[in-house]
Amino acid sequence: MKARNIFLKFGIAILVLGLIFCFPGMSFAKTIRVGGLMDMSGATSDVGKDYALGMAEAFQYINAHGGVNGKKIKYTYFDYGYRIPEALTKYTLLKRLHSIAIEGWGTGDTEALSPTITRDKIPYVSASYSAHLTNPKKTPYNLFFASDYSTNARACLTAWYDKIWPTKKDYGKRKPRFACCYMFASPYCSAPIKAIKDQAKLLGFEIGPDQNVSLFALDTKSQILALKKFKPDVVWHGNTVMSVAATLRDAYELNLGADWIINNWGFGENLPKLAGKAAEGAIGATPCAFFGQKSDHMDDVVASAKKYDPGVPLSKRTIRTVQAWGDAMILWEAMKRADKAGDLTGEGILKKGFETFRNFHIGLGASDVTYTATDHRPAPGCMIQQYKNGKFQRLEYVNLKKRWPNKWEKEWLGW
Amino acid sequence: MSKKRSPIKAALTVLIGILFLAGMVGCATTQGAGTAAKVSKIEPPQVKLVDVQLAHYWGWWYFSKKIKPLKGTPGNYGAPMDLSFVFEITNPNPFPVQLDGFRFTVSFDNFDVNTLNAYETQWIPAGKTNQLAVHGMFDARTTLLSLLVTGGFKLKAKHLNVWQQLEKWWKGIATFSFPITVHGGAATFHAGGKSVVVSFNGKFPK
Numbered sequence: 001m002k003a004r005n006i007f008l009k010f011g012i013a014i015l016v017l018g019l020i021f022c023f024p025g026m027s028f029a030k031t032i033r034v035g036g037l038m039d040m041s042g043a044t045s046d047v048g049k050d051y052a053l054g055m056a057e058a059f060q061y062i063n064a065h066g067g068v069n070g071k072k073i074k075y076t077y078f079d080y081g082y083r084i085p086e087a088l089t090k091y092t093l094l095k096r097l098h099s100i101a102i103e104g105w106g107t108g109d110t111e112a113l114s115p116t117i118t119r120d121k122i123p124y125v126s127a128s129y130s131a132h133l134t135n136p137k138k139t140p141y142n143l144f145f146a147s148d149y150s151t152n153a154r155a156c157l158t159a160w161y162d163k164i165w166p167t168k169k170d171y172g173k174r175k176p177r178f179a180c181c182y183m184f185a186s187p188y189c190s191a192p193i194k195a196i197k198d199q200a201k202l203l204g205f206e207i208g209p210d211q212n213v214s215l216f217a218l219d220t221k222s223q224i225l226a227l228k229k230f231k232p233d234v235v236w237h238g239n240t241v242m243s244v245a246a247t248l249r250d251a252y253e254l255n256l257g258a259d260w261i262i263n264n265w266g267f268g269e270n271l272p273k274l275a276g277k278a279a280e281g282a283i284g285a286t287p288c289a290f291f292g293q294k295s296d297h298m299d300d301v302v303a304s305a306k307k308y309d310p311g312v313p314l315s316k317r318t319i320r321t322v323q324a325w326g327d328a329m330i331l332w333e334a335m336k337r338a339d340k341a342g343d344l345t346g347e348g349i350l351k352k353g354f355e356t357f358r359n360f361h362i363g364l365g366a367s368d369v370t371y372t373a374t375d376h377r378p379a380p381g382c383m384i385q386q387y388k389n390g391k392f393q394r395l396e397y398v399n400l401k402k403r404w405p406n407k408w409e410k411e412w413l414g415w
Numbered sequence: 416m417s418k419k420r421s422p423i424k425a426a427l428t429v430l431i432g433i434l435f436l437a438g439m440v441g442c443a444t445t446q447g448a449g450t451a452a453k454v455s456k457i458e459p460p461q462v463k464l465v466d467v468q469l470a471h472y473w474g475w476w477y478f479s480k481k482i483k484p485l486k487g488t489p490g491n492y493g494a495p496m497d498l499s500f501v502f503e504i505t506n507p508n509p510f511p512v513q514l515d516g517f518r519f520t521v522s523f524d525n526f527d528v529n530t531l532n533a534y535e536t537q538w539i540p541a542g543k544t545n546q547l548a549v550h551g552m553f554d555a556r557t558t559l560l561s562l563l564v565t566g567g568f569k570l571k572a573k574h575l576n577v578w579q580q581l582e583k584w585w586k587g588i589a590t591f592s593f594p595i596t597v598h599g600g601a602a603t604f605h606a607g608g609k610s611v612v613v614s615f616n617g618k619f620p621k
Contacts, residue, residue, distance in 0.1 A: 040529065040530035040532075041529040041530065042557050042560055042561055043560035043561070045527075045530075045561045045564060046565050049520070049527075049530050052530065053530075056518065060516070062604070074534075075534075076534045077534070079532070080529070081554075081557045082557075082559070082560070201608070215564065216563040216570070218567045218571055220561070242564045242565070242567055243564075246568075246574065274568055289574060293617075295613075307612060308601060308603070308612055309599065309601045309610060309612075310601065310614040311598065311600055311601060311614030351604040
C-alpha cells in the first residue's frame with residue numbers, strides 16, 4: 001500500500017514535470033507545410049535567386065511573428081532549374097509532403113501545373129503574373145499579388161503615351177510607332193503580347209514587326225538593325241534583366257533612338273549596372289517598390305534580408321526580394337483568414353482566405369489586393385517608373401479599370 | 416485471508432503507470448527544447464566546409480535538340496554532375512541546438528552557378544560536431560543558361576567562350592583543377608524558443 005502511494009506520487013510528479021518543462025519548449029501548437037518551387041540555378045536565375053532568398057526570409061519573418069495564428073510554417077522549397085518536367089515531379093513531392101499551399105515560379109511550369117493544382121485544390125501563388133492565370137473559371141487556384149503582365153504592358157504603353165509622347169517633336173503630326181522585343185518561345189515573354197498590341201491599337205499606334213530576342217542573348221545587333229528600318233518611337237521588351245540590358249546596350253550603340261518600356265522582370269536594380277548609360281530613360285512596370293525604396297513594411301524586408309541572409313550584401317538585393325514578400329504576404333493573410341474560419345485546407349484558403357480580400361493593403365509599394373470568386377486580377381493597374389538621372393523615379397500610376405471600366409470588366413479578363 | 420483488490424484502484428494504478436510513461440516520453444522526445452528552455456542566449460555554432468566530393472559523374476558531353484535520340488524525346492541535354500558539399504557544424508553550447516534551414520551559393524571560378532538549400536532538420540548535441548552533406552546536381556545545359564544570364568557580360572569582358580568554360584569545369588572537376596567557392600551561406604539554429612543565423616563561406620580546394 002505504502003509502495004503504491006509512493007509510486008502514485010512519483011508518477012504524478014514526473015507527469016507534471018514532463019508537461020511543464022518539456023512541452024512549453026515547443027512554442028507552436030502545430031506545424032503546417034508550405035511548399036516552394038524556385039529557380040536558383042537555371043535560365044531565370046538572374047532574377048530567381050534573389051526571389052528565392054526573399055521568399056525564405058519572408059517565411060522566417062512570418063514564423064517569428066506568430067505563424068498562422070500560432071501554427072508554425074515549415075517552408076520547404078526546391079530548386080527546379082526552370083525545367084518544366086522537374087517542376088511537375090517536385091510538385092508531386094510537395095503534395096506528398098502535405099503542403100497546403102505552394103509558392104511557385106515561372107509561367108511555363110505554372111501554366112502546365114494549373115489543371116493539376118485545380119484538381120488537387122492546392123493554392124499556388126506564383127511569380128508568374130501571366131494574365132492567363134487570372135480567370136477563376138479556368139484557373140481557380142492560381143494567384144499572385146502583383147498586377148498581371150498584360151496589365152503591366154498596357155499600363156507601360158499608356159504611361160509612355162500620356163507622359164512621353166507629348167514631349168516628342170512629331171507629336172500631333174503622325175501616329176506613334178511601336179514594336180516588341182521578346183523571346184517568342186518563352187511563355188513568360190509572350191504572355192502579354194496580344195494585350196499590348198490590343199492596347200497599341202486602342203491608343204492609335206502604328207505597330208511594327210516583332211523581334212525575337214533570346215533570354216540568353218548577349219548580342220542583339222541584328223534585331224536592332226531590323227528595328228531601325230521601322231523607326232519605332234517606343235519598344236516593349238518582355239525578357240529578364242540580362243537580355244534586356246544586352247538589347248539596350250546595342251540600341252544605344254547603334255543609335256536606335258527609341259524609348260524602352262519593359263516588363264517587371266526585366267526592370268530592376270541590376271539593369272543600370274549591366275546596361276550603363278543605355279539604361280537612362282528606360283521605363284518599366286513596377287508592381288512593387290524597389291528594394292529599400294520608401295514604402296510600408298519595407299523596413300521588415302530589409303531587416304529580414306540582413307538578419308536571415310547576413311552573408312549576402314544588401315547592395316546585391318533587389319526588387320525580386322520585395323516581389324517574393326508580396327506573394328508571401330498574401331498567402332499568409334489568406335491562411336490566417338481560413339484558419340480563423342476553421343478551414344485551413346486548400347479550398348478554405350482560396351474561398352475563406354484569398355477570395356475575401358477587398359483592397360487588402362500589403363504595403364511594399366504594391367497596389368492593394370482584391371480577389372473575387374469571378375476575378376483574380378489582384379490590381380486594377382500598375383505603377384510605372386523611369387530610370388532617370390541615375391535613379392528610379394515614379395512616372396505614373398495607370399489605373400486601367402478606372403480609365404476603361406467596360407473593357408476591364410467585359411473584355412480583358414484572362415488574357 | 417487474502418484482501419480482494421478493488422477494480423477502481425487497479426484501474427487507477429494502470430492509469431498512473433500510463434501517465435508516468437507519458438511523462439517520461441514527453442521529456443525524452445522534447446529533450447532539446449526542454450533543455451534549451453533554460454538558456455537565455457545561443458552561442459553561434461560554427462559551420463565549416465570541409466570537403467567537396469564528386470558524388471556522381473558522367474564525363475563531358477552535350478547534345479542539342481537537333482540530334483535524334485535512340486529513345487525518348489530530342490532536347491538540349493548536357494552532362495550531369497553531382498557534387499556533395501560536406502560541412503562540419505560544431506555546437507559550442509552546453510545544450511543541443513536544432514539546425515533548421517541551410518542555404519548557400521556555389522561559384523566555379525568566381526561565376527555563380529547554383530544556390531543550394533537543405534530543408535531537413537537535425538539536432539546537434541551539446542559541445543559536439545555533426546556532419547552535413549548537401550548534394551547539388553549540376554548539368555551542362557542548366558549551367559550554360561545560368562552562366563549566360565548571370566555571368567554573360569563578365570564572360571564577354573574577359574573574352575571567355577562559354578563552351579570552353581563549361582568544358583574546363585566538366586573535365587577539370589575530376590581533379591578539382593579550378594576553385595569552387597561557397598558564399599552567402601546562412602544556417603539557422605533554434606533552441607528553447609530562441610534562434611540564431613550563422614553566415615558562412617568556404618573554398619575548395621583550400
